[in-house]
Amino acid sequence: MVLDGLRRIVRNFIESREYETSVNEFVKELQKELIRSDVNVRLVMDLTKKIKERAAEERPPPGLTRRDWFLSIVYEQLVNLFGGPERPQVKPPKKPWVVLLVGLQGSGKTTTAGKLAYFYKLEGYKVGLVAADTFRPGAYEQLKTLGEAVGVPVYGEPGSKDAVSIAVKGVEFFREKGFDVIIIDTAGRHHREEDLLAEMEDIAGRVRPDEVVLVLDASIGQQAFEVASKFHNKTPVGSIIVTKLDGTAKGGGALSAVAATGARIKFVGTGEKIDELEVFDPKRFVARIMGLGDLEGLLERVKKAKVELSEKDVEDILEGRVNMRIVYKQLVSLRKMGPLRKILEMIPGLQVRMPVEVDSKTLEEKMEKWLAAINSMTYEELDNPEVIDKSRVKRISYGAGVDPEDVKALLKQYEAVKSISKQLKRQKNLLAKMGLD
Numbered sequence: 001m002v003l004d005g006l007r008r009i010v011r012n013f014i015e016s017r018e019y020e021t022s023v024n025e026f027v028k029e030l031q032k033e034l035i036r037s038d039v040n041v042r043l044v045m046d047l048t049k050k051i052k053e054r055a056a057e058e059r060p061p062p063g064l065t066r067r068d069w070f071l072s073i074v075y076e077q078l079v080n081l082f083g084g085p086e087r088p089q090v091k092p093p094k095k096p097w098v099v100l101l102v103g104l105q106g107s108g109k110t111t112t113a114g115k116l117a118y119f120y121k122l123e124g125y126k127v128g129l130v131a132a133d134t135f136r137p138g139a140y141e142q143l144k145t146l147g148e149a150v151g152v153p154v155y156g157e158p159g160s161k162d163a164v165s166i167a168v169k170g171v172e173f174f175r176e177k178g179f180d181v182i183i184i185d186t187a188g189r190h191h192r193e194e195d196l197l198a199e200m201e202d203i204a205g206r207v208r209p210d211e212v213v214l215v216l217d218a219s220i221g222q223q224a225f226e227v228a229s230k231f232h233n234k235t236p237v238g239s240i241i242v243t244k245l246d247g248t249a250k251g252g253g254a255l256s257a258v259a260a261t262g263a264r265i266k267f268v269g270t271g272e273k274i275d276e277l278e279v280f281d282p283k284r285f286v287a288r289i290m291g292l293g294d295l296e297g298l299l300e301r302v303k304k305a306k307v308e309l310s311e312k313d314v315e316d317i318l319e320g321r322v323n324m325r326i327v328y329k330q331l332v333s334l335r336k337m338g339p340l341r342k343i344l345e346m347i348p349g350l351q352v353r354m355p356v357e358v359d360s361k362t363l364e365e366k367m368e369k370w371l372a373a374i375n376s377m378t379y380e381e382l383d384n385p386e387v388i389d390k391s392r393v394k395r396i397s398y399g400a401g402v403d404p405e406d407v408k409a410l411l412k413q414y415e416a417v418k419s420i421s422k423q424l425k426r427q428k429n430l431l432a433k434m435g436l437d
């Protein structure tokens with residue numbers, strides 16, 4: 001885990017000693033830990049200076065111990081380092097939204113292109129992928145396979161070496177067809193580094209993307225500052241995606257990239273699977289690395305579930321409105337959290353009768369088939385599964401290469417989720433009537 005030692009330092013903060021001694025001791029340990037985690041040294045010094053100043057100047061409000069007050073200062077400053085308390089804006093501000101992914105080979109760019117396409121598709125956007133990595137053999141095929149897996153079209157010109165032309169034509173191709181989000185995957189390596197950077201500058205100059213996203217491997221360490229600066233000088237970086245945060249990597253380097261570019265971390269990659277991309281939440285991230293909060297286990301699981309379900313999804317579910325996208329996201333959450341019944345039991349005051357209980361083993365087996373079936377659905381079918389009649393079941397199962405029975409089982413699952421959703425709506429209305437909303 002990133003900044004692993006931070007929890008220990010927080011735990012060891014000793015109140016019985018003189019406040020100033022405790023603060024100094026804490027700051028020294030914090031510096032060591034941050035540097036050990038590959039955070040840029042200047043950044044560490046700036047941060048700890050600010051913490052010390054605030055600790056010396058500010059007085060805790062009544063009712064708060066100095067320890068808690070001090071830790072809240074540390075928390076705030078760390079959150080600021082990650083871009084402030086607000087979660088980053090990931091909704092495309094205009095259509096089409098053209099995203100140019102840049103980063104070194106192996107950073108996870110192509111995988112992330114697929115994950116982003118999937119993320120936006122589930123949010124209801126029409127997404128297109130452009131394969132503009134003409135350097136690495138097989139890059140086009142890799143993206144094509146990912147595109148097929150998530151049901152997103154990929155523009156590419158296998159055999160061509162002209163990345164700039166592919167990028168320009170690819171964007172035009174999707175723009176003309178009225179796509180909402182266009183994601184360009186680029187090369188991460190050339191024979192000479194200057195050539196790579198020049199190509200990125202060229203693509204950015206010709207395509208004029210709405211957002212340049214730097215994809216950074218969490219384990220890159222102290223190099224992050226330099227890598228980020230180089231890309232940033234050629235193609236001003238608008239946001240950062242940190243990949244492989246699931247590994248044992250010291251992710252402090254990512255912070256250095258933030259410092260080098262002034263850009264925010266928007267998403268983090270937490271695994272190799274297509275759905276293992278999370279919107280970066282600075283507050284929750286810092287709380288986690290500081291080891292704050294006792295309900296950590298549950299929070300952790302709920303957090304994962306929340307990644308799948310956006311606030312609007314939750315609102316929709318509570319209003320009795322569900323569609324196939326929500327069903328799929330729920331299934332993914334389920335897989336990560338365990339049986340839905342168990343999760344609902346953890347929420348006090350909520351009583352939901354489960355029409356069908358799916359155990360996680362069956363679910364695991366069915367997930368792949370259901371995913372394929374969902375990917376073969378039209379937008380109309382995703383938004384309104386009621387239209388799926390017998391002949392559509394046939395077409396979907398044929399397209400997905402699964403049994404019609406699998407599609408029927410998926411539709412049953414949809415009905416189950418819809419029924420729960422309706423029950424929730426009734427409960428919500430009841431609570432509201434009782435003034436407990």
Ligand code: GDP
Nearest residue numbers: 105106107108109110111243244269270271272
């Ligand atoms: P590219 O050269 O930048 O396009 O990198 P790829 O997308 O080919 O990824 C390189 C490797 O990193 C692949 O084996 C991916 O499966 C893996 N990878 C990418 N993102 C993640 C992540 O968030 N977590 C883990 N564990 N592996 C990842």
